[in-house]
Amino acid sequence: MENLPTWVPVVAAAILDPQGRALMQQRPEGKHHAGLWEFPGGKVKPGEKPRSALIRELAEELGISADETELVPVGFADEGEDAQDRPLVILLYKLSEFSGQPRSTEGAQIGWHTSETLLPLPLAPLDRYLAARLF
Numbered sequence: 001m002e003n004l005p006t007w008v009p010v011v012a013a014a015i016l017d018p019q020g021r022a023l024m025q026q027r028p029e030g031k032h033h034a035g036l037w038e039f040p041g042g043k044v045k046p047g048e049k050p051r052s053a054l055i056r057e058l059a060e061e062l063g064i065s066a067d068e069t070e071l072v073p074v075g076f077a078d079e080g081e082d083a084q085d086r087p088l089v090i091l092l093y094k095l096s097e098f099s100g101q102p103r104s105t106e107g108a109q110i111g112w113h114t115s116e117t118l119l120p121l122p123l124a125p126l127d128r129y130l131a132a133r134l135f
Contacts, residue, residue, distance in 0.1 A: 007088070009089055011053050012127070015062075017112060022039070022112070026038075027124065037122060039130065041061075055067075060106075063103050070097045071095055073092075073094075074133075075092050119131060
């Protein structure tokens with residue numbers, strides 16, 4: 001019998017520019033939490049390490065590259081006991097040094113936000129929790 005985790009590991013990046021703004025992306029239509037804003041990232045694949053998964057996701061979603069050593073753990077959030085099936089657990093890393101110009105490669109809207117513009121956004125619940133602790 002396959003040993004499946006009881007939770008879904010997700011990695012996300014608080015990508016900060018020199019002005020201290022964070023890059024956020026909007027969830028596309030047809031996906032869970034469509035239209036809500038979130039930190040870029042995604043699910044960790046089986047056998048993948050969290051930092052490697054985040055580097056892969058950032059390349060796929062935003063066309064940027066970064067070194068794993070630049071990822072600084074910031075915190076985590078989970079869906080708790082109210083979650084359906086397998087709850088998500090988001091591991092958030094801060095990233096200030098990367099190569100390339102972030103662009104949406106999957107059609108999601110992206111934008112740079114200060115704490116004043118980020119916190120009023122309609123954020124996915126776990127991202128709201130993380131954003132409130134980041135700024």
